[in-house]
Amino acid sequence: MKKVFLSCLIIFACNFLHAQTITVDPRTAEPLKLQKKSIQDTSKMRIQYRQVIIQDTTDTNQKTDNIMLLQIGNNISKYTDYYGLKADSLYDVYVKMGDDLSTIFTKIHPYIKGSSRENIFKDYPQGKITSTNLFGGSSYLYEEASVNIDWKLESGNMTIAGYKCKKASTTLFGRKYTAWYTPDIPISNGPWKFSGLPGLILKVEDSKKEVSFECIAIDKPHWKDPIYMNESDYMKTNKKTFLKLYKQYKDNPGAVIQNSGMIQGDIPAKAFRKRAYNPIELSE
Secondary structure (H helix, E strand, C coil): CCCCCCCHHHHHHHHHHHHCCCCCCCCCEEECCCEEEEEECCCCEEEEEEEEEEECEEEEEEEEEEEEEEEEEECCEEEEHHHHHHHHHHHHHHHHHHHHHHHHHHHHHHCCCCCCCCCEEECCCCCEEEEEEEEEEEEEEEEEEEECCCCEEEEEEEEEEEEEEEEEEEECEEEEEEEECCCCCCCCCCCCCCCCCCCEEEEEEECCCCCCEEEEEEEEEECCCCEEEEECCCEEEHHHHHHHCCCCCCHHHHHHHHHHCCCCCCCCCHHCCCCCCCCCCCCC
């Protein structure tokens, strides 16, 4: 399997295996390099969402709870983990300071731990969505056409993050959703792959309350805020294949990591245990 940057691999591996330290021999370690980034656009608005996904439908306590960031540019938007983005920036800062990998890991581990590795880029002019992800020692990329969501506008109002919102509903990828959007921000965008309403989507929740996204903050950057994609040796695939591979990883993470060759030596038995998995997309 294709490899990602050494730094990302070690961070991911140690996070997965709950390692406390990294030992790097300075006599053999290669000098750390800044992460290469491909600038896609510049953000004109940033929206933070709390993203909660129930991973085990029999136990609602098993869930991921992440703060995500939607960066909206003129042509491209990016939906990414807020603290993962901070870790990217801090990594570069510490590399410039001359810190070694062990020191950097210790500093950024609180930001990386539990973060979502999924990034979703919406390209408005080209009408496509590009998704990247990292798991099992490899990074993946797939593209799909922008989702044409059949929204039903409904009566109802709600105030979210200080904005008056209107109600809409739809069925998408096997789930029924209720969304709240604000015409006060006339941008047809939203969290994850959602878009297509006459205003920014500030909240979305499925009927089973297994998947939810809710805006917690909105700001307009007064600095140059790049929307970038990390340059990596991505394994390019399609969505169907990606979802199949990710399911295999959840069924047996240890086996996938072992096959990737990213870890030398024994892998703890707990790494081979099946993980609860309740994907956002239940169908094509």
